[in-house]
Amino acid sequence: MSTLSQTETxxxxxxxxxxxxxxxxxxxxxxxxxxxxxxxxxxxQTAGRGRRGHxxxxxxxxxxxxxxLRPSVPMHFFxxxxxxxxxxxxxxxxxxxxxxxxxxxxPNDIVAGPSKLAGILVExxxxxxxxxxxxxxxxxxxxxMADTAPQAQATPEADAVPSPEALARTCLEELVEDPxxxxxxxxxxxxxxxxxxxxxxxxxxxxxxxxAQAGPLAPILNEYFDCCPLLGHxxxxxxxxxxxxxxxxxAGLDCWGRATxxxxxxxxxxxxxxxxxxxxx
Numbered sequence: 001m002s003t004l005s006q007t008e009t010x011x012x013x014x015x016x017x018x019x020x021x022x023x024x025x026x027x028x029x030x031x032x033x034x035x036x037x038x039x040x041x042x043x044x045q046t047a048g049r050g051r052r053g054h055x056x057x058x059x060x061x062x063x064x065x066x067x068x069l070r071p072s073v074p075m076h077f078f079x080x081x082x083x084x085x086x087x088x089x090x091x092x093x094x095x096x097x098x099x100x101x102x103x104x105x106x107p108n109d110i111v112a113g114p115s116k117l118a119g120i121l122v123e124x125x126x127x128x129x130x131x132x133x134x135x136x137x138x139x140x141x142x143x144x145m146a147d148t149a150p151q152a153q154a155t156p157e158a159d160a161v162p163s164p165e166a167l168a169r170t171c172l173e174e175l176v177e178d179p180x181x182x183x184x185x186x187x188x189x190x191x192x193x194x195x196x197x198x199x200x201x202x203x204x205x206x207x208x209x210x211x212a213q214a215g216p217l218a219p220i221l222n223e224y225f226d227c228c229p230l231l232g233h234x235x236x237x238x239x240x241x242x243x244x245x246x247x248x249x250x251a252g253l254d255c256w257g258r259a260t261x262x263x264x265x266x267x268x269x270x271x272x273x274x275x276x277x278x279x280x281x
Contacts, residue, residue, distance in 0.1 A: 012038045013193055015186050020047040022066035023123060023136040029068060030134060031127040036070035037197040041189035048138070061142040061171075065189050067196050069133045071204040073216070078133050080216025081122045081200070082108055082273075083224055083257055085135040088199035089118055089192060090227055093139075096191045097182070099175050104228045105167075106250075106259055107273035114280070115170035116140070135196055139188070140171035215255025224253065234281040237261050237271060245276050 012035070019025055019042045026040050045058035058064055069081065086104055093102040093110065101112045110118035121136040172188075173179040183191065206212060206219035217224065225231055230250050237245040248263040258270050259278065 010190070013186075013190050014038075014040045015189060016040065016042045018042060018044040018046065019064075021045055022048075022064045023121065023134050026066035026068050026134045026136070027123065027125055030070075030125060030132045033127075033129055034068045036068065037193065039065055039067040039189070039193045041065040041186070041193075043185065058138060061140070063139045063141050063185060063188055063192075064136070065139075065192050066134050066136040067193055069135055069197070069200050070130070071133070071200055071207075073204060073207045073212075075124065075126075075131045077207065077212065077216040078122070078124045078131075079257055080203070080212075080220075081133050081135065082120055083217055084199050084203045084220060085122060085137070085196050086110065086120050087220060087223065087227065088196035089120065089137055089139075091199065092188075092192045092195040093117070096195070097172065097176065097188070099172070101175070104224065105230060106228060106253065106278055107257065109167065110139075111167065112170050112175055114168060116167035117170050117172075117175070135200075137192060137196070139192070140169055141173065141182075141185075141188070143171050143173045212255075215257075217253065217257050218255045221253065221255060228253075230278060230280060235261065235278040236281050237276040237278055239276060240274075245271075247281055250278060 022040050022042050022045060029038060029040070042064045044060050045064050048058035048064065089110055090102055090104060093099040099112060102117060103111055105111045108120045109116050118137060118139040122133055124131065124133050126132070172182055176182060203219055207216070211219045231252065233250060234247065235250045236247050239245050246261060246263045246269065248261045251260040251262045251268060253259055258272050260268050260270050262268050
Protein backbone atom coordinates (compact mmCIF):
# COMPACT_ATOMS: atom_id res chain seq x y z
CA MET A 1 0.00 0.00 0.00
CA SER A 2 1.04 3.63 -0.41
CA THR A 3 3.56 4.97 2.08
CA LEU A 4 3.62 8.70 1.28
CA SER A 5 1.12 11.41 0.52
CA GLN A 6 -1.42 10.82 -2.24
CA THR A 7 -3.38 13.07 -4.56
CA GLU A 8 -6.88 12.39 -5.79
CA THR A 9 -6.56 13.34 -9.47
CA UNK A 10 -10.19 12.41 -10.15
CA UNK A 11 -12.75 9.87 -9.02
CA UNK A 12 -11.09 7.07 -11.01
CA UNK A 13 -7.36 7.78 -10.68
CA UNK A 14 -5.46 7.77 -7.39
CA UNK A 15 -1.84 8.94 -7.48
CA UNK A 16 0.65 8.01 -4.76
CA UNK A 17 4.33 8.66 -4.37
CA UNK A 18 5.53 5.25 -3.16
CA UNK A 19 3.78 1.89 -3.00
CA UNK A 20 4.77 -1.75 -2.89
CA UNK A 21 3.00 -2.69 -6.14
CA UNK A 22 0.36 -0.77 -8.06
CA UNK A 23 -0.96 -4.08 -9.39
CA UNK A 24 -1.49 -5.29 -5.83
CA UNK A 25 -3.17 -2.01 -4.92
CA UNK A 26 -5.50 -2.21 -7.92
CA UNK A 27 -6.25 -5.88 -7.28
CA UNK A 28 -7.21 -5.11 -3.68
CA UNK A 29 -9.39 -2.22 -4.85
CA UNK A 30 -11.07 -4.47 -7.44
CA UNK A 31 -11.88 -7.07 -4.79
CA UNK A 32 -13.45 -4.30 -2.70
CA UNK A 33 -15.65 -3.23 -5.61
CA UNK A 34 -13.63 -0.61 -7.50
CA UNK A 35 -15.34 0.14 -10.81
CA UNK A 36 -14.15 -0.55 -14.31
CA UNK A 37 -11.50 1.99 -15.29
CA UNK A 38 -10.36 2.90 -11.79
CA UNK A 39 -6.59 3.06 -11.42
CA UNK A 40 -3.66 3.79 -9.15
CA UNK A 41 -0.38 5.37 -10.25
CA UNK A 42 2.92 5.63 -8.37
CA UNK A 43 6.32 7.19 -8.84
CA UNK A 44 8.11 4.38 -6.99
CA GLN A 45 7.36 0.69 -6.42
CA THR A 46 9.25 -1.27 -3.78
CA ALA A 47 7.98 -4.70 -4.89
CA GLY A 48 6.94 -4.33 -8.51
CA ARG A 49 6.11 -7.52 -10.34
CA GLY A 50 6.74 -8.64 -13.90
CA ARG A 51 5.80 -11.65 -15.97
CA ARG A 52 6.14 -15.11 -14.41
CA GLY A 53 6.09 -13.62 -10.90
CA HIS A 54 9.47 -11.92 -11.21
CA UNK A 55 9.88 -9.17 -8.64
CA UNK A 56 12.07 -6.09 -8.82
CA UNK A 57 12.29 -2.66 -7.29
CA UNK A 58 11.06 0.14 -9.51
CA UNK A 59 12.78 3.39 -8.52
CA UNK A 60 11.89 6.98 -9.18
CA UNK A 61 12.04 8.15 -12.78
CA UNK A 62 9.25 6.04 -14.27
CA UNK A 63 5.48 6.02 -14.10
CA UNK A 64 3.77 2.91 -12.74
CA UNK A 65 0.03 2.62 -13.43
CA UNK A 66 -2.42 -0.20 -12.77
CA UNK A 67 -5.99 -0.12 -14.01
CA UNK A 68 -9.00 -2.23 -12.96
CA LEU A 69 -10.78 -3.68 -16.00
CA ARG A 70 -14.16 -5.40 -15.99
CA PRO A 71 -14.91 -6.41 -19.60
CA SER A 72 -18.00 -8.52 -20.17
CA VAL A 73 -16.14 -11.15 -22.21
CA PRO A 74 -15.65 -14.74 -20.96
CA MET A 75 -12.65 -15.06 -18.70
CA HIS A 76 -10.75 -17.23 -21.19
CA PHE A 77 -10.83 -14.21 -23.52
CA PHE A 78 -8.76 -12.29 -20.98
CA UNK A 79 -5.73 -13.71 -22.80
CA UNK A 80 -6.36 -11.00 -25.38
CA UNK A 81 -6.14 -8.16 -22.88
CA UNK A 82 -2.33 -7.68 -22.97
CA UNK A 83 -2.49 -6.94 -26.71
CA UNK A 84 -5.58 -4.74 -26.34
CA UNK A 85 -4.03 -2.76 -23.48
CA UNK A 86 -0.75 -2.46 -25.39
CA UNK A 87 -2.61 -0.73 -28.22
CA UNK A 88 -4.08 1.66 -25.66
CA UNK A 89 -0.63 2.49 -24.31
CA UNK A 90 0.57 2.98 -27.88
CA UNK A 91 -2.35 5.35 -28.55
CA UNK A 92 -1.25 7.48 -25.61
CA UNK A 93 2.43 7.50 -26.53
CA UNK A 94 1.85 8.28 -30.21
CA UNK A 95 -1.21 10.52 -30.19
CA UNK A 96 -1.06 12.24 -26.79
CA UNK A 97 2.70 12.47 -26.22
CA UNK A 98 3.97 12.63 -29.80
CA UNK A 99 6.21 9.53 -29.70
CA UNK A 100 5.63 8.56 -33.33
CA UNK A 101 8.29 5.83 -33.29
CA UNK A 102 6.66 3.89 -30.44
CA UNK A 103 5.84 0.30 -31.48
CA UNK A 104 4.90 -3.09 -30.04
CA UNK A 105 7.23 -5.97 -29.25
CA UNK A 106 5.47 -9.27 -28.62
CA PRO A 107 4.32 -10.14 -26.07
CA ASN A 108 4.33 -7.26 -23.57
CA ASP A 109 6.78 -4.46 -24.38
CA ILE A 110 6.54 -1.05 -26.01
CA VAL A 111 9.71 -0.08 -27.85
CA ALA A 112 11.14 2.90 -29.69
CA GLY A 113 13.63 1.54 -32.19
CA PRO A 114 15.65 -1.18 -30.46
CA SER A 115 15.06 0.18 -26.94
CA LYS A 116 12.34 -0.50 -24.40
CA LEU A 117 10.06 2.37 -23.45
CA ALA A 118 7.32 0.60 -21.49
CA GLY A 119 6.21 -2.80 -20.27
CA ILE A 120 2.78 -4.29 -19.60
CA LEU A 121 1.54 -6.95 -17.18
CA VAL A 122 -2.11 -8.09 -17.11
CA GLU A 123 -3.35 -10.27 -14.26
CA UNK A 124 -6.83 -11.76 -13.83
CA UNK A 125 -8.79 -12.04 -10.61
CA UNK A 126 -12.25 -12.61 -9.21
CA UNK A 127 -14.37 -11.46 -6.30
CA UNK A 128 -17.99 -11.47 -5.23
CA UNK A 129 -18.60 -8.91 -7.98
CA UNK A 130 -17.30 -11.29 -10.63
CA UNK A 131 -14.15 -11.53 -12.70
CA UNK A 132 -11.80 -8.64 -13.37
CA UNK A 133 -8.35 -7.93 -14.74
CA UNK A 134 -5.63 -5.55 -13.66
CA UNK A 135 -3.47 -3.98 -16.35
CA UNK A 136 -0.14 -2.78 -15.01
CA UNK A 137 2.01 -0.45 -17.11
CA UNK A 138 5.49 0.87 -16.42
CA UNK A 139 6.64 3.76 -18.61
CA UNK A 140 10.20 5.11 -18.54
CA UNK A 141 9.87 8.87 -18.13
CA UNK A 142 13.20 10.37 -17.06
CA UNK A 143 16.65 9.86 -18.53
CA UNK A 144 18.42 10.10 -15.17
CA MET A 145 17.28 7.28 -12.91
CA ALA A 146 18.53 4.18 -11.18
CA ASP A 147 18.84 0.91 -13.06
CA THR A 148 15.44 -0.76 -13.44
CA ALA A 149 16.63 -4.15 -14.66
CA PRO A 150 15.02 -7.05 -12.78
CA GLN A 151 16.99 -8.13 -9.73
CA ALA A 152 17.38 -11.83 -8.91
CA GLN A 153 15.05 -12.37 -5.95
CA ALA A 154 13.15 -15.44 -4.83
CA THR A 155 9.36 -15.17 -4.85
CA PRO A 156 6.64 -17.64 -3.87
CA GLU A 157 5.68 -18.02 -7.54
CA ALA A 158 9.08 -18.41 -9.16
CA ASP A 159 12.78 -17.71 -8.91
CA ALA A 160 13.32 -14.37 -10.53
CA VAL A 161 16.23 -14.38 -12.92
CA PRO A 162 17.58 -11.31 -14.70
CA SER A 163 17.24 -11.53 -18.44
CA PRO A 164 20.62 -12.19 -20.06
CA GLU A 165 19.50 -10.10 -23.03
CA ALA A 166 17.45 -7.32 -21.49
CA LEU A 167 16.51 -4.63 -23.97
CA ALA A 168 18.32 -1.33 -23.87
CA ARG A 169 16.30 1.39 -22.17
CA THR A 170 14.90 4.61 -23.54
CA CYS A 171 12.50 7.14 -22.00
CA LEU A 172 10.03 9.90 -22.80
CA GLU A 173 12.55 12.65 -22.07
CA GLU A 174 14.91 11.25 -24.71
CA LEU A 175 12.21 10.87 -27.35
CA VAL A 176 10.34 14.18 -27.24
CA GLU A 177 11.69 17.34 -28.84
CA ASP A 178 11.38 19.41 -25.65
CA PRO A 179 11.15 17.44 -22.36
CA UNK A 180 9.93 20.57 -20.57
CA UNK A 181 6.70 20.30 -22.58
CA UNK A 182 5.86 16.84 -21.29
CA UNK A 183 2.60 16.80 -19.32
CA UNK A 184 2.75 16.52 -15.55
CA UNK A 185 3.07 13.05 -14.04
CA UNK A 186 -0.60 12.97 -13.00
CA UNK A 187 -1.70 14.06 -16.47
CA UNK A 188 0.33 11.35 -18.22
CA UNK A 189 -1.17 8.78 -15.85
CA UNK A 190 -4.69 9.98 -16.66
CA UNK A 191 -4.02 9.95 -20.40
CA UNK A 192 -2.77 6.37 -20.15
CA UNK A 193 -5.77 5.33 -18.08
CA UNK A 194 -8.25 6.81 -20.54
CA UNK A 195 -6.55 5.29 -23.59
CA UNK A 196 -6.38 1.81 -22.04
CA UNK A 197 -10.02 1.91 -20.96
CA UNK A 198 -11.13 3.21 -24.37
CA UNK A 199 -9.35 0.33 -26.12
CA UNK A 200 -10.79 -2.26 -23.74
CA UNK A 201 -14.29 -0.85 -24.12
CA UNK A 202 -14.07 -0.91 -27.93
CA UNK A 203 -12.70 -4.48 -27.87
CA UNK A 204 -15.40 -5.57 -25.43
CA UNK A 205 -18.07 -4.18 -27.76
CA UNK A 206 -16.52 -5.91 -30.78
CA UNK A 207 -16.52 -9.23 -28.93
CA UNK A 208 -20.19 -8.79 -27.95
CA UNK A 209 -20.99 -8.03 -31.58
CA UNK A 210 -19.61 -11.42 -32.60
CA UNK A 211 -16.37 -10.21 -34.17
CA ALA A 212 -14.17 -12.43 -31.97
CA GLN A 213 -15.48 -15.85 -32.90
CA ALA A 214 -12.02 -16.92 -34.12
CA GLY A 215 -10.40 -15.78 -30.87
CA PRO A 216 -10.02 -12.75 -28.60
CA LEU A 217 -7.50 -10.95 -30.82
CA ALA A 218 -9.60 -11.22 -33.98
CA PRO A 219 -11.04 -7.67 -33.74
CA ILE A 220 -7.59 -6.07 -33.38
CA LEU A 221 -5.21 -8.47 -35.08
CA ASN A 222 -4.61 -6.51 -38.28
CA GLU A 223 -3.92 -3.33 -36.32
CA TYR A 224 -1.58 -5.20 -34.00
CA PHE A 225 0.32 -6.49 -37.04
CA ASP A 226 0.77 -2.92 -38.28
CA CYS A 227 2.28 -1.86 -34.94
CA CYS A 228 4.69 -4.79 -34.54
CA PRO A 229 7.85 -4.13 -36.61
CA LEU A 230 9.46 -7.51 -35.82
CA LEU A 231 6.82 -9.35 -37.84
CA GLY A 232 8.36 -10.77 -40.99
CA HIS A 233 11.91 -10.35 -39.71
CA UNK A 234 14.47 -12.75 -38.36
CA UNK A 235 14.28 -13.38 -34.61
CA UNK A 236 15.76 -15.47 -31.86
CA UNK A 237 13.26 -17.25 -29.62
CA UNK A 238 14.52 -17.34 -26.04
CA UNK A 239 13.24 -19.51 -23.20
CA UNK A 240 12.22 -17.96 -19.85
CA UNK A 241 15.74 -18.83 -18.66
CA UNK A 242 17.26 -16.92 -21.58
CA UNK A 243 18.36 -20.00 -23.50
CA UNK A 244 18.14 -20.02 -27.28
CA UNK A 245 15.19 -22.13 -28.45
CA UNK A 246 15.44 -21.47 -32.16
CA UNK A 247 16.11 -18.88 -34.83
CA UNK A 248 13.95 -18.05 -37.81
CA UNK A 249 11.34 -15.61 -39.08
CA UNK A 250 8.56 -14.14 -36.97
CA ALA A 251 5.81 -15.33 -39.29
CA GLY A 252 2.70 -14.14 -37.50
CA LEU A 253 0.30 -14.18 -34.58
CA ASP A 254 -2.94 -16.10 -34.29
CA CYS A 255 -6.22 -14.88 -32.81
CA TRP A 256 -5.20 -16.19 -29.39
CA GLY A 257 -1.98 -14.18 -29.29
CA ARG A 258 0.38 -17.08 -30.03
CA ALA A 259 3.45 -16.34 -32.14
CA THR A 260 4.49 -18.43 -35.13
CA UNK A 261 8.20 -18.71 -35.87
CA UNK A 262 9.32 -20.25 -39.16
CA UNK A 263 12.51 -22.00 -38.15
CA UNK A 264 15.58 -22.21 -40.34
CA UNK A 265 14.65 -25.80 -41.24
CA UNK A 266 11.34 -24.54 -42.64
CA UNK A 267 9.16 -25.90 -39.83
CA UNK A 268 6.63 -23.44 -38.36
CA UNK A 269 6.35 -23.60 -34.57
CA UNK A 270 3.67 -21.90 -32.48
CA UNK A 271 4.72 -20.43 -29.12
CA UNK A 272 2.76 -18.87 -26.28
CA UNK A 273 4.19 -15.92 -24.38
CA UNK A 274 4.92 -18.25 -21.46
CA UNK A 275 7.15 -20.40 -23.67
CA UNK A 276 9.42 -17.85 -25.33
CA UNK A 277 10.20 -14.20 -25.88
CA UNK A 278 11.46 -12.92 -29.20
CA UNK A 279 14.52 -10.79 -29.93
CA UNK A 280 15.73 -9.44 -33.27
CA UNK A 281 18.56 -11.52 -34.68
